[in-house]
Amino acid sequence: MRPRSVRARTTLAATSVVALALLAAGAVVVLSLWTNLRGQADDDAERTARTVAARLAAGTPYGRLDLDDDVPVVVEAANGAVVAKNEELTYVTSKFGDPAEADDLDAGETGDVTHSSGSATLDGDTGDYRFASLTVATPAEGLLTVRAGAPLATEQSAVRTALTVLLIVLPLLLGLVAGVTWLVTRRALRPVEGIRRELAAITASQNLSRRVPEPDAWDEVGRLARTTNETLAALEASVDRQRRFVADASHELRSPIASLRTQLEVAAAHPELLDLDGAVEDTVRLQHLAADLLLLARLDAGETPQRTPVDLGALAREGAQGREKVRVDTAPGVEVTGSRGQLARVLANLLDNAARHTRTTIEVTVRRDGDDAVLTVADDGPGVPDADRERIFERFVRLDDARSRDDGGAGLGLAIARDIAVRHGGTLGVLEGSVFELRLPVRG
Structure with missing residues (x-):
C-alpha cells in the first residue's frame, strides 16, 4: 500500500535511494576485494610454480625436488603422469587450463603461465586454491608441467568479513537515514501543516480577513x-x-x-x-x-472580448455624431483589436461624463503614440481633484453627492469604461483637469 503522507513517502524514497546506493557500493567493494585478493593468490601461486620450474630448468631431477608441504605442487610429465608432488598432498581437483605452447622451448626455458581454480587436500585438510601452471624444458627429463597452488582461505575469510560488516552496517545506516529524513521532513513540513490548519479554519469560519502564518525562511x-x-x-x-x-x-x-x-x-x-x-x-x-x-x-466573469479590427478614429467620429459641443480630431489609420461594441461603450460613457461637466466644448482626439493607440476626451469643466482621480473609477461613486441621480447617473459609467479598457489590454485614467486618456495596443 502506497503511503499517503508526504513525510512517509519522502522517508521511503530517501531510504530506498540510499539502500540502492549502499548495495551498489557494497557490491563494488566486495567484488574489488575478491578480485584483488584472487590476483594476489595468482601471484603467489605463480611465484611458487616458477621457483620449482627454475630448479627443474637448472637440472635438478624431479625426484630430488624439496617441495614445500604448505602449498600443493604437482609436476607432470609430457604424457600427463604425475612424477612429483608434496608428500602431504593426497587429492587435487581443478579444471587446469591447457599449458601454453612449449614445443619450441629450449632447455632451461619456461612457457607462459595459466591460472585456474580448484581444491586440494593437504595433510587431511581440504581447501580452495588458485593454481598456476607452466611448462619447463629440462635438460634430462624433457618437457615437464609444473602446477602450484596458493590457498584462498585468507581471501575467503576477508570477503566473508566484509559481507558480515555490510550486513550489520547497512541496516544501521538505513535506519539512521530513515530517522534523520523523518525528523528533517517533519521540521520542513511543520509550516505547511500550519498553513493547512489555518486554511481549514478560514474555510470553516469563512473569515477571509485571517492569514496563514508566514515562516521567516525565504524558501x-x-x-x-x-x-x-x-x-x-x-x-x-x-x-x-x-x-x-x-x-x-x-x-x-x-x-x-x-x-x-x-x-x-x-x-x-x-x-x-x-x-x-x-x-x-x-x-x-x-x-x-x-x-x-x-x-x-x-x-x-472574465468574458473575453472579440478580436476584430477597430478603426479608433472612425469609432470616435461615429460616437460624436448627434452630440452637441463635441469636436473630433483623429489621425488616420489608428487601428486596435477588440470588441467594437464595448469600445464604443467606453467612448459613449466618457462623452456622457464630459457632457455633464463641460461648459462649452468637448474635444475628442485620436493619435498613435509608439505601439499605443491613444484616445482622449477633454472638457472645459471644473476638472477632477487630484485626490479623486482613481476614486471616480470605483463603482457607484459620485463625487457630487448633492447631484440628482437623474443628472449624475448611477456612478457606473467610468467603472465600466475602465474594466473594458483593462479587458482589452489597455488603460484608462485622468491626466489633468478633465482630460481622460484611453490607451490600447495598436493592432499588429
Whole structure:
C-alpha cells in the first residue's frame, strides 16, 4: 500500500535511494576485494610454480625436488603422469587450463603461465586454491608441467568479513537515514501543516480577513505562505467588492422601482393623475441600470472580448455624431483589436461624463503614440481633484453627492469604461483637469 503522507513517502524514497546506493557500493567493494585478493593468490601461486620450474630448468631431477608441504605442487610429465608432488598432498581437483605452447622451448626455458581454480587436500585438510601452471624444458627429463597452488582461505575469510560488516552496517545506516529524513521532513513540513490548519479554519469560519502564518525562511514553503496570503487578500477584496456591488446595486434599483410602483399605484387609484412621462423615464433608467449591471457581471466573469479590427478614429467620429459641443480630431489609420461594441461603450460613457461637466466644448482626439493607440476626451469643466482621480473609477461613486441621480447617473459609467479598457489590454485614467486618456495596443 502506497503511503499517503508526504513525510512517509519522502522517508521511503530517501531510504530506498540510499539502500540502492549502499548495495551498489557494497557490491563494488566486495567484488574489488575478491578480485584483488584472487590476483594476489595468482601471484603467489605463480611465484611458487616458477621457483620449482627454475630448479627443474637448472637440472635438478624431479625426484630430488624439496617441495614445500604448505602449498600443493604437482609436476607432470609430457604424457600427463604425475612424477612429483608434496608428500602431504593426497587429492587435487581443478579444471587446469591447457599449458601454453612449449614445443619450441629450449632447455632451461619456461612457457607462459595459466591460472585456474580448484581444491586440494593437504595433510587431511581440504581447501580452495588458485593454481598456476607452466611448462619447463629440462635438460634430462624433457618437457615437464609444473602446477602450484596458493590457498584462498585468507581471501575467503576477508570477503566473508566484509559481507558480515555490510550486513550489520547497512541496516544501521538505513535506519539512521530513515530517522534523520523523518525528523528533517517533519521540521520542513511543520509550516505547511500550519498553513493547512489555518486554511481549514478560514474555510470553516469563512473569515477571509485571517492569514496563514508566514515562516521567516525565504524558501519554497515561505513563498507558498506569502502567495497564499496574497491570494486570500485578493479573494477578500473581491468578496468585499462583490458585497458592495450587490448592496449598491440593490440601493440603486430600489429608487426607480419604488418611484415606478408609486406612480402605478396612484394611477390605479386616480387614473387622471398618471405621470406617464415620469413612468417612462423611470423605466428607461431602470433598463439602463440593469444593462450596466449585466455588463459588469460579464466583465467580472472574465468574458473575453472579440478580436476584430477597430478603426479608433472612425469609432470616435461615429460616437460624436448627434452630440452637441463635441469636436473630433483623429489621425488616420489608428487601428486596435477588440470588441467594437464595448469600445464604443467606453467612448459613449466618457462623452456622457464630459457632457455633464463641460461648459462649452468637448474635444475628442485620436493619435498613435509608439505601439499605443491613444484616445482622449477633454472638457472645459471644473476638472477632477487630484485626490479623486482613481476614486471616480470605483463603482457607484459620485463625487457630487448633492447631484440628482437623474443628472449624475448611477456612478457606473467610468467603472465600466475602465474594466473594458483593462479587458482589452489597455488603460484608462485622468491626466489633468478633465482630460481622460484611453490607451490600447495598436493592432499588429
